[in-house]
Amino acid sequence: MATTLTLLIFSTSILGFILYYFLLHRRRLHNKKHPPLPPGPRRWPIVGNLPQLGPKPHQSMAALARVYGPIMHLKMGFVHVVVAASAAAAEQFLKAHDGNFVSRPPNAGAKYVAYNYRDLVFAPYGPRWRLLRKIAALHLFSGKALDDFRHVREVGILARALLDAGASQTPVSLGQMLNVCATNAIARVMLGRRVIGHGCGGGDEKAEEFKAMVVELMVLSGVFNLGDFIPPLEGLDLQGVVAKMKKLHKRFDAFLSAILEEHKNKGSCGTEGPVDLLSMLISLKDVDNEKERLTETEIKAFLLNMFAAGTDTTSSTVEWAIAELMRHPKILAQAQQELDSVVGKNRLVTESDLTRLTFLQAIVKENFRLHPSTPLSLPRIAQESCVVNGYYIPKGSTLLVNVWAIARDPDKWSDPLEFRPERFLTGGERPNADVRGNDFEVIPFGAGRRICLRNEFGDTDGPTIDSRL
Template identity: 70%
Template structure:
């Protein structure tokens, strides 16, 4: 009888506790709607293997502003342009920092990088360094020749492939990595990708993809701190191993540069600037340490290579599936540039259809389908709902760009929607138009947006101008697999295997 009484009291206490918790969510502190959380793990099981898909489906039921409980963490999800604008514009300062997470701790040098650093003086210093020395209009113009030279090397590798099929994504990754490395380090880090592939390049791309996959994992330890030490999914162990590999790669680069064996450049490279800043106090944030330099290099290599190459791979896949669009783009290229030389960055402003193709690729295949998480410094109100202090914010960039309330036939690849007479002729992707924000928006918008735009546009323009494309093994373009492999970045589930057929005179490929 005593045991039964104890059980009864325990049940009543649990019920009262449950009711009190739920009463707290009612007006005036009414949380946004969302699915009922499970005990302990909350809504983690609702995320599935492709969270941006799962969250988009949940938004159809609960609305564009949702509240989830992931373990013991409050999470709010924005799945419409208007809701995203409230978070990233109206309440931008309140959501300017990142929540604690194992990726930042174990991979990104324990928050000493730019991407995960808390909002404050150190973050502003790192962003200022990148904005002035790497991504300013002058810096981009100074290194225009580097990007064009690397893209020209890529075209010659593709011509040299003869009648062989190539793994386009791998070659694109080599190109973007070498272009960025020459700016950052003053030298290339890989071969050109010909001759059966570069093992170092293969390993580097695998490392970057593994980092994006691990960073995109919803690690249980991040949401249930008491379980962090158990590492139930083995994510922390994988992150530590990957960090060791990246750290070895970056240590080699740093030591070579300090010893003067890093190669020569006509311009001062970013790493030389960072090393110079290491010993000079800056009024806004102090000195730079070796760890901060490596953390910044890690950010730039990861964010500036795979995102661009995967976006270009998606664009070419879409054009292969839509041959009439490829033909139209080639006609524009022949009219503006001709067939006697390779397209340059100076030609890009005149290529309006090409720009529309790139915008449509960013819309349908954003490189970061779920924005990097942010955390609320204070409680606030959005759409009449209470957003608690310490809430994690996720913006479903992928779902917003496919919202049928904002886009006609949103699942169709239709570049003309961005041209005069189309449905969104004035919409851009630089963070001011929230219908399509592949680079994010607000204070934590991607610092490399200008470089990313130039690199993607130049690569797509060059591949459109210089080749006709056939799929490996005579595959029908309509049967091309367009499935996604989820990670922090949106990779193709199957790499694009293609046969490039040169469409210019041989001398044109030597024109740069």
Template identity: 70%
Template structure:
């Protein structure tokens, strides 16, 4: 009898056993988090729906707080609870400190030359340090306190000059934040003073550009997840991004070139500092700061630092109008601390705990970035007993975490008292250490401008509430005020807040 068939059968059995063992081992050691079954080619992209942070929150109620999706050919994990987010952004923060490739960074943000989307590494650390020291340090914030107060005073005068006429509040807030940033970054206003009925046309164009950035950046572009289809640009996203980039680049190039033409001997703004660093480090290729990187930083500041703050203030005022008892209590606190003969200053904010609680509650219910900017796993790791493959994209559902009924009582209700002494979350802060509410993110990639954003939002909310009483247009009640969200990377209102301001302080204040 020939031994060849016996050897063949033995080999086949051995191979079969090996494959079964390998499969068993893979399933036990490399168990992916649960999630919906993907479709062919596009994977779970159809599951994201028109408002992804809502759809992902619904999926988390079915599959749990850690979900695995397949978007095209990309592994994506979604964190939808405070404990899971903490594991990613605290325990495994270093591993998730880089960004995945995406068309927004490629076509709008100067091909990853900015701070927000730059890969984690020496160049990113250099850009982060420059921003932290020269724009967002405590000293820099204190030095430019008067600028923010000046611009909020301009906004107040503009509102008071209208004789209680209805205003599109978001439009005026956007001009205010852009001009405050402009004076800090380049020593001058970006737009002409706001007066009701005569908004600088450039301001309208700027706001539309920023909103378009946020809308396009919020699109889950098929080309990012199915590389073979990228060249087709099936959704037209890449084409729109390229056109928008040209508009922004022209805007920023004009700012930089005009600034270079001005005498810089007495200038102490951020752009002067960036240009001086460029000259100082011109012979050091490692530290050399290019014009492109300078424009990319300015792009970050103008897009991330304007509409996020103005839209948060818009949400806050909408909530206060819907909750007149809360509004009355904030005004009482302001009247006691500030009085009625002057405007609020930033130095007053520390003495306004209820106002701070209102701002916290607004950030909880209406986080400016409801779905975190994506991060990427540098190496494989394990979270909650599940395998997270190398190269996976991480999304943190900030919006869902802040509405988690296991963490918050009556999570859909606007209740600032929850952050006051005796409240359920009195010790919880929003600066990235308490993961129940992380509107600015957490870890190494936390929003660089968090401190500036908090100051600006608190000052604007305090001033608007202190200086004016507010009413809605005729026929509109607080109960039927539209609180729907618009689609995009940032949490815009679906319909702008149109309101009537009525001065409530001494006439000379305005």
């Protein structure tokens, strides 16, 4: 009886505090004179619109945007959320008002997995973020860096593994092979060596474990954690998300700490080409200039970003492209004909061929359009209140750009659900489309100052950096 009474008092206190916080916040907002908030659906008490999002929030938000418009206001718990669901709306936020949306909102993933905001993806906009960005831009994703690390491409090993499997009629797990290929390509640049296996074949337990860790991270990152939107509930972890994040962080930290320790003991393992990136990062631990000095935690957070953001996203994107080609044999035949004509049948494709493979480029762009690796952009936060298209966006609002909905907008794309690479060729509806954040009709990597690093620093008009693995 006493336990029940205590629980009742505790629950009532929490509920009372939530109501007080909600009403106080609402009163402060409405006491100020400002234009109207963007339109949006009616919300539930306390939880707001969270129950309306479902397991596929990008699709739910796209359906709501068709009712309420391309700039839509949602209330997720106590947090104001604005969703941009058209190219014009995205351009307003990510170009005209980009300077106001350059930081990330607080979230459990950044706190408990990404070393408490010490990484590149979630770090607040400022000197440390600019330093990490500069390091990645110069030493990993610049045109010169891509050329310097040309020798580490893993696609030849992948092709050999597929040929061997075909000759022996051995079934393969294509998704795992692509994941291992992407992981080892990144590892050879970052560490000077492969980290899982010596090929791209299936059945590698370490590869399976690493892929499972990355996939779990992606799944947890996509969960709308109640504690992020209703601060009084943060410590309760009602969904168990924080507990899972802490366990996953320990696994990643053990993996990264082992790599870092081994690298410090053995030095760079690469014997070809430039010094690997990790050796360069370690050298920054001892620089005299404090503004350019990195801590071990920041180095591990940087590695976490590169492996987590560059492996499963890359392999799943390529897997989608292969699936679409299998579903459309005529498109596959046309791609093969172009390869035979431009490259021939006696050698592998090289990067110098890419600018002449216009149909292949169109396939890549169409795949990015239909299957963006991040359907909802990583969230940004309004540093100050602003007015966008006549709507008031309160300070502290979270911005989400529905990349998936924008790329399937029937007002911008004919037959938007169809896989049609020719739309990006001369005579098509988007012959000169740039997927690197300049054309907002298709922004698989985002846009603005916090565009995905993999795409911002490419210096080719051909397929993006992902396709160079």
